[in-house]
Amino acid sequence: MEQTQNHEVIVTDKVTKIFDPDGIPVNALNGIDLTITSGEFTAIVGPSGSGKTTFLNIISGLDTPTEGKVWLSGKIISEMNGNELSDFRRDNIGFIFQAYNLIPVLTVEENVEYIMLLAGVSKAERHERVKKMLKAVGLEGVEDRLPTQLSGGQQQRVAIARAMVSEPTIILADEPTANLDSKTGNDLLEMMRRLNDETGMTFIFSTHDPMVMDRARRLITLRDGQVDTDETK
Amino acid sequence: MILKIAFRNIFRQKRRTILTALAMIVGFTLSSVFIGWSDGTYSNIITTFTGNRIGHIQVHSKGYLDKPSLYKTIDNVSTVGEAIQSIPEVEAWSPRLFTSGIGSVNEKSTAVQIIGIDVARETKATQFDKKVIEGTTLAETASGQAVIGKGLAKILAATVGSELVIFSQAADGSIANDLYEVVGIMESGNAITDRVACYLHIEDAQQLFVLEGRVHEIVITVSKINKVAMVTENIRTRINDPLLEVSPWQVVAKSFYKAMKADQQGDAIGRVIIMLIVAIGVLNTVLMSVLERTREYGVLKALGTKPRQIFSLVVTEVIIIAIASICVGAILGILINYLLSINGIKLPQEFTYGGMKFGTMYTEVNMRSLIIPAVTVMLSAIIVSLFPAIKAARILPAKAMRTH
Structure with a gap:
């Protein structure tokens, strides 16, 4: 297996994950080989238990594979330690979660600038980028509100702004529309497609939502921890 | 953040x-x-x-504290006193003379501890006058008076006005005996002390034991108890006498x-x-x-x-x-x-x-x-x-x- 080229953002080589919580091994992933290139708008779909979230966790370094390797932007993340992974995630991955997962004690502006603060970006630059990002996701005027003062759709917009503001290599979105009504979900997907077109940032979704599947340019179906189908539209 | x-x-x-x-x-x-x-x-x-008994610092002749003796005396009291007085933190100082003997009132006799005190100085240093519960304190000049402890008064069946005879041995080897008038009965707060304590004017005691100008102990009180260590050191330096020992209360009352x-x-x-x-x-x-x-x-x-x-x-x-x-x-x-x-x-x-x-x-x-x-x-x-x-x-x- 050769290391990734510039256009290859994620490469997985025979990635296997076995969970063994009660002494009974469960194969969540069974040797997945995948390559995702920059600028993709890809959805990973499949029934519950097919391994979508596990796959997302492993390619983002939130979890480690039992076997196999993961390259992200040319680096083997499956062999990094805790601190290296923290830095790598901060600089290369933006997360959008089903439950938004905003930091409840921070305002909208502070939530969005949090990752840049960790990365040591200057105050002036942070302010400028947050302002620009909040405008891009249609959240001007709510900078000082706390997450609890926002609707579900607004919270997910903040999460999108937080994920994209530091300009990471990829955005990983785990069921981003699952907690939203269809109109809000549709609006957000439109917005993410637009941002994908404008910035060239790579989006990878794990989803059950047909709306997401419709808009995805590539659809990877997992079944029993293996790639069942992989189609590009 | x-x-x-x-x-x-x-x-x-x-x-x-x-x-x-x-x-x-x-x-x-x-x-x-x-x-x-x-x-x-x-x-x-x-x-x-x-404050009541031992003062904050005491000066003795070398070895007196470990093994008291009639002969281990401070002979240059006024010089030592002047040196002590010159330290600003010193509140009061008082010389004392100690020895033991037999005290008798009428038919009753018992062992007594004779303590010679400078009445004025002792009053300032340890509020001696306030311990007198019956009668009066000693006169400021030597006049053959005695103040005895409450317990001792009980043993000797003495009252204010009783005549107390003291027998002992003087420093020159002669028999020391004299008659004193009990002018007061005192309570120090320590029952053991009060069963033996017999206070005389220091000059009366010096005369009785042929120890003119000499004392066994100088008691010093300081303005603040946390300055004891500093004042002790200061006194040592000012007295500068290898034959004398300066001890803070922690050494004097080791067991306490x-x-x-x-x-x-x-x-x-x-x-x-x-x-x-x-x-x-x-x-x-x-x-x-x-x-x-x-x-x-x-x-x-x-x-x-x-x-x-x-x-x-x-x-x-x-x-x-x-x-x-x-x-x-x-x-x-x-x-x-x-x-x-x-x-x-x-x-x-x-x-x-x-x-x-x-x-x-x-x-x-x-x-x-x-x-x-x-x-x-x-x-x-x-x-x-x-x-x-x-x-x-x-x-x-x-x-x-x-x-x-």
């Missing part, structure tokens, strides 16, 4: 924060009052013990001092128990808080927060609560200690310590009663927060985010 999150987190679960802070505040205040009470009690005992120190160690155990209770309370609430926020720590880690930053976040929250609790505890501690230092606590039953009776105990407001609880509360809070902080720092983000 970690500080900002920590600070805001404190106000998220107000009830829990209040509970954690309460544990710390109660611990601090209890500890502070405990120390104030302990220091106040010992200070009270020391002040009474030294040791007993008091042992008691104070017992207090330390009490403080440790209080702080253990606090630590368990804090650990419980902090651990609960970490468990409840597992998902949040998982998110923070997923976003790129380092394990050590999560660790700092948990510890910082506890430190902020501890600082606030210490401030509140300090105010309460000072207030309670101050009130009790004025009004005191009347004990249901008097107790005796070092032969002295105590009925009301007073606390003390001092730096120790603030610094020790502050350090203990802060340290125990930090120590107990380490385990939850490590637990939070080691959270696996993927697993944590599955937590609801």
Whole structure:
């Protein structure tokens, strides 16, 4: 297996994950080989238990594979330690979660600038980028509100702004529309497609939502921890 | 940002924060009052013990303290006295002469300790006149008078006006005997002393024992008890006499001092128990808080927060609560200690310590009663927060985010 080229953002080589919580091994992933290139708008779909979230966790370094390797932007993340992974995630991955997962004690502006603060970006630059990002996701005027003062759709917009503001290599979105009504979900997907077109940032979704599947340019179906189908539209 | 999150987190679960802070505040205040009470009690005992009997510092001829003898005298009293008097912290000094003999009143005789005192100086140094419970104190000039202890008066069946005959041996080997009029009966607070004590004017005693111009002891009191060590050293330097020994009260009353120190160690155990209770309370609430926020720590880690930053976040929250609790505890501690230092606590039953009776105990407001609880509360809070902080720092983000 050769290391990734510039256009290859994620490469997985025979990635296997076995969970063994009660002494009974469960194969969540069974040797997945995948390559995702920059600028993709890809959805990973499949029934519950097919391994979508596990796959997302492993390619983002939130979890480690039992076997196999993961390259992200040319680096083997499956062999990094805790601190290296923290830095790598901060600089290369933006997360959008089903439950938004905003930091409840921070305002909208502070939530969005949090990752840049960790990365040591200057105050002036942070302010400028947050302002620009909040405008891009249609959240001007709510900078000082706390997450609890926002609707579900607004919270997910903040999460999108937080994920994209530091300009990471990829955005990983785990069921981003699952907690939203269809109109809000549709609006957000439109917005993410637009941002994908404008910035060239790579989006990878794990989803059950047909709306997401419709808009995805590539659809990877997992079944029993293996790639069942992989189609590009 | 970690500080900002920590600070805001404190106000998220107000009830829990209040509970954690309460544990710390109660611990601090209890500890502070405990120390104030302990220091106040010992200070009270020391002040009474030294002021009443032994003074703060004593000067003797070399070896007298270990093995008293009629012949181990201070021969240059006025020179030594002048040197002592020149030290500004010295409040009073008083020479004493000690020996033993037989005291008789009518048909009754018993062993007595004869103490020759300079009445004016002794009154200033140890308030001798206030110990006289019957009759009067000694005249300021030598006039054949005696003041005897309450217990001795009982043994000899003596009253004010009785004639007391003293027999002993003088320093020149001759028989020392003379007749004195009992002008007063005194109570020092120490029953053992009062059974043998017989006070004479120092010149009467010097004449009786052929020790003119000589004394066995010089008692010194200082303005503040915490200056004893400094003044002792100062006296040593100024007297500069290798034949004389200058001893602080801790050396003069070695066994009393040791007993008091042992008691104070017992207090330390009490403080440790209080702080253990606090630590368990804090650990419980902090651990609960970490468990409840597992998902949040998982998110923070997923976003790129380092394990050590999560660790700092948990510890910082506890430190902020501890600082606030210490401030509140300090105010309460000072207030309670101050009130009790004025009004005191009347004990249901008097107790005796070092032969002295105590009925009301007073606390003390001092730096120790603030610094020790502050350090203990802060340290125990930090120590107990380490385990939850490590637990939070080691959270696996993927697993944590599955937590609801």
